[in-house]
Amino acid sequence: VAFENWPEMKKSGVCPFGQLPILECEHGVVAQSQTAMRYVARKVPAAGGKDEKEGIISDMLLGLSEDLWGSLSQAQPSLFAPKKDPEGVKVLWEETLPGKLSYLEAFFPKGQQNTFTSSGKTIGELGLWSLLHILVLLKPTSLDKTPKTKAFYTRILNLPSTQKVITGKTSFGDLPSFFVKAE
Numbered sequence: 015v016a017f018e019n020w021p022e023m024k025k026s027g028v029c030p031f032g033q034l035p036i037l038e039c040e041h042g043v044v045a046q047s048q049t050a051m052r053y054v055a056r057k058v059p060a061a062g063g064k065d066e067k068e069g070i071i072s073d074m075l076l077g078l079s080e081d082l083w084g085s086l087s088q089a090q091p092s093l094f095a096p097k098k099d100p101e102g103v104k105v106l107w108e109e110t111l112p113g114k115l116s117y118l119e120a121f122f123p124k125g126q127q128n129t130f131t132s133s134g135k136t137i138g139e140l141g142l143w144s145l146l147h148i149l150v151l152l153k154p155t156s157l158d159k160t161p162k163t164k165a166f167y168t169r170i171l172n173l174p175s176t177q178k179v180i181t182g183k184t185s186f187g188d189l190p191s192f193f194v195k196a197e
């Protein structure tokens with residue numbers, strides 16, 4: 015959806031909760047990004063992990079992604095809330111995010127430094143990558159103190175399919191960032 019078309023789409027009622035993203039499937043419209051990702055994982059088993067353990071890991075990473083989004087939403091300026099409390103932004107970047115990233119760094123399986131599952135491309139890993147990408151766009155050094163997390167981020171960043179999306183070479187075109195840098 016082009017940014018300028020969003021108000022009309024929102025009024026149309028096609029989005030169950032008045033927000034994006036949505037996924038249209040044979041069951042109708044699926045709202046909420048986490049729900050859509052879990053639906054895809056059920057439809058494409060490899061996206062959910064090779065076994066139950068990897069499925070749990072994928073779900074845990076989706077949960078962390080949701081936590082990161084919540085932390086960003088509370089403190090980081092966005093397209094719709096460009097002014098936020100500077101102290102809140104400072105706490106976000108100096109305490110909240112480093113704390114969450116340190117837990118993530120410790121969560122990598124022994125002997126692995128840039129993947130959490132055998133494929134390295136579960137829905138949870140890709141969802142987490144999207145949040146890490148937001149952090150890097152806002153603050154390029156945000157992953158420097160977490161080398162495994164940075165290696166994970168870089169591995170997915172360098173995938174041809176990822177490059178296609180972030181360079182605007184999909185049918186969606188260029189996607190603007192929801193969060194913006196604090197002034």
